[in-house]
Amino acid sequence: MECLPPAASGRLFLGESVQLTDEEKRILDGKCGEPQRLALHVLAKLGEACGAERMVEIASAHLVASSYQIAGEAGIEIYTQLVVQGARVKVRTTSDPGSIDFARWREFKTPADYAARQVKISELLDTLGVIPTWTCTPYTTFNVPRFGEHLGWSESSAVVFANSVIGARTNRLAAYVDLCAALTGRVPCFGLHLDEGRKGEVLFELDPDLSANFADHFFPVLGYLVGQVVKDKIPVVAGVRRATSDQLKAFGAASAASGSVALYHMVGITPEARTVEEAFGGRVPSERVSVGRREIEAVMEQMGGATGPVDVVGVGCPHASIDQMRRYAALLEGKKVHAGVELWICANTVVEAMARTMGYVATIERAGAKLMVGTCHNDCPLGAWGFRRLATDSGKFAYYTPTTVGTECAFASTEACIQAAITGKVERR
Ligand code: F3S
Numbered sequence: 001m002e003c004l005p006p007a008a009s010g011r012l013f014l015g016e017s018v019q020l021t022d023e024e025k026r027i028l029d030g031k032c033g034e035p036q037r038l039a040l041h042v043l044a045k046l047g048e049a050c051g052a053e054r055m056v057e058i059a060s061a062h063l064v065a066s067s068y069q070i071a072g073e074a075g076i077e078i079y080t081q082l083v084v085q086g087a088r089v090k091v092r093t094t095s096d097p098g099s100i101d102f103a104r105w106r107e108f109k110t111p112a113d114y115a116a117r118q119v120k121i122s123e124l125l126d127t128l129g130v131i132p133t134w135t136c137t138p139y140t141t142f143n144v145p146r147f148g149e150h151l152g153w154s155e156s157s158a159v160v161f162a163n164s165v166i167g168a169r170t171n172r173l174a175a176y177v178d179l180c181a182a183l184t185g186r187v188p189c190f191g192l193h194l195d196e197g198r199k200g201e202v203l204f205e206l207d208p209d210l211s212a213n214f215a216d217h218f219f220p221v222l223g224y225l226v227g228q229v230v231k232d233k234i235p236v237v238a239g240v241r242r243a244t245s246d247q248l249k250a251f252g253a254a255s256a257a258s259g260s261v262a263l264y265h266m267v268g269i270t271p272e273a274r275t276v277e278e279a280f281g282g283r284v285p286s287e288r289v290s291v292g293r294r295e296i297e298a299v300m301e302q303m304g305g306a307t308g309p310v311d312v313v314g315v316g317c318p319h320a321s322i323d324q325m326r327r328y329a330a331l332l333e334g335k336k337v338h339a340g341v342e343l344w345i346c347a348n349t350v351v352e353a354m355a356r357t358m359g360y361v362a363t364i365e366r367a368g369a370k371l372m373v374g375t376c377h378n379d380c381p382l383g384a385w386g387f388r389r390l391a392t393d394s395g396k397f398a399y400y401t402p403t404t405v406g407t408e409c410a411f412a413s414t415e416a417c418i419q420a421a422i423t424g425k426v427e428r429r
Contacts (some may be wrong), residue, residue: 034300035087039180047188066095079124079288134374135348152181156256199281220395227259254395276322304409316346330361337368338424349425376428
């Protein structure tokens with residue numbers, strides 16, 4: 001943290017384009033402490049590189065480097081120095097999933113020294129004032145943005161939900177840029193913070209006969225397809241007649257994984273897209289893409305078309321809602337997970353507590369499934385398990401599983417995944 005030279009004048013390292021307020025100049029002059037000075041310096045350099053004319057105050061931050069897998073030893077060093085320097089986050093700030101289930105890490109064969117490093121990060125973040133939500137769905141718990149609010153968030157699935165479904169405004173921040181936002185309560189104003197940066201670019205038109213297929217697993221598949229096509233552009237999807245929050249969550253997470261989508265518009269569904277014209281804001285689509293049954297089936301195959309034996313089933317990515325917990329419990333009522341198969345359900349502590357109160361956890365655990373709380377398959381070290389094939393209903397898991405879990409992936413609907421956990425094999429999609 002001390003390796004950069006101090007800014008003497010408040011403009012020494014800034015591009016000419018970034019105009020600072022008096023308060024920001026004070027921060028950059030070091031009047032508010034070294035952590036804030038350095039954080040604002042980083043943000044201003046980012047703004048300079050991206051053509052920002054000013055900074056914008058944010059309502060909240062969300063940190064992805066709360067996970068030891070992402071933060072590593074460097075993260076522990078950074079957080080330790082911040083604590084020593086007396087730093088505190090300036091705005092409401094929440095933590096993404098960690099690399100362990102804090103209550104059950106032994107059940108997941110996590111090495112003790114690895115768990116200890118995650119606990120260390122947790123203690124440091126507590127001191128910095130971060131709310132320990134340990135979830136990729138902070139918008140369901142203690143960090144609920146409002147329409148039009150500016151945010152400084154990382155975590156691709158949360159960013160795309162906040163921008164698209166809520167209509168809040170955040171760029172997809174990198175690890176530690178999110179921390180700089182948390183420390184200063186500001187981000188450079190460019191990209192998705194501006195009206196101009198939120199206009200649709202690519203139009204997806206769904207075949208009318210797809211409307212009969214709007215089952216849950218249609219949404220992650222469509223999101224995966226959209227992300228692959230647009231990469232980091234802004235898609236506008238026309239032809240979806242209805243969608244639940246969980247379906248939009250699944251769509252966005254998949255599009256943010258297979259591409260880098262940070263904002264999508266779904267016509268008639270999301271708040272900045274009451275019409276196609278509104279979604280494009282006067283712009284002409286740079287590309288039009290028709291999506292029919294053939295395209296959907298091709299992408300499903302690509303996401304993991306394998307059938308046959310599985311040894312681990314993962315659902316709850318992004319972290320499960322209480323509605324999803326109810327569904328898992330209903331599907332598992334009176335059933336038993338197959339011997340030799342692990343069924344892991346990822347959720348946050350708030351949903352876990354509610355699901356326990358409502359009796360869903362008892363049903364789930366009686367069936368032999370495990371709750372994986374505050375973390376997920378992609379964040380935990382799973383080498384000790386020697387898994388070969390994972391079945392999932394998540395487009396994001398499907399995308400990352402081959403590299404993070406190191407197994408083959410079978411993508412299927414929620415019902416088919418739970419059934420695979422019960423029978424030991426994926427028999428249908
Ligand atoms: Fe969340 Fe992990 Fe999925 S962070 S979005 S459950 S890969």
